[in-house]
Amino acid sequence: MNRPQPIEKMVEIVKKLPGVGPKMAERLSYHILKMPWDEVNRLIDSIQKARQTMKSCGICYNLSEHDPCPACSDSTREHDTVCVVETPQDLIAVSKVKDYKGLYFVLGGALSPLDAVGPCDIRVDKLIKRLKSGNISEVIIATDADSKGEITAVYLAEIIKIKYQSHKIGLWFARWRRY
Ligand SMILES: [Zn+2]
DSSP: OOOOHHHHHHHHHHHHHHTOOOOHHHHHHHHHHOOOOHEEEEEEEHHHHHHHHHHTTTTTOOOEEESTTTTTTOTTTTEEEEEEEESHHHHHHHHHSOOEEEEEOOOSSSSSSGBBBOOGTTTTTHHHHHHHHHTTTEEEOOOOSSSSHHHHHHHHHHHHHHHHHOOOOEEOOOOOOOO
């Protein structure tokens, strides 16, 4: 016996979320169907509100209600230092574990030759542009400690060195893992 059509549609959509396989999609869908109406409405509202109000900061590409984001518009931060992370979630994690007062840059992913993700698929050009226009003297590369993060860190270090041959720029690698 097949699942009723409305549930089938729901499972198909939930299955598209990252890390959610067919079994998990089915479990989540049936769980939502058992939830009280007020919780379902709060879930729908929170998704809609976050989707409608979050925008990408034009300077660092962090997600925020404001553009520029609070970090980029905070004059007390060190505006000559940039920490490069893969995702907005990484930015939040780094800001919590480190006593860091500089700015950030969100790459939007990591290089992955096996998945055909190259420098054009993440914000490498935008990072270089940012470094050139922002009078940056220190760059901390804080990509993930997995193989994609390592490849990305090595690539970024090389490309920054090439683009900044005549500039004095401090380049650091931060090794960390998000739990
Ligand atoms: Zn920003």
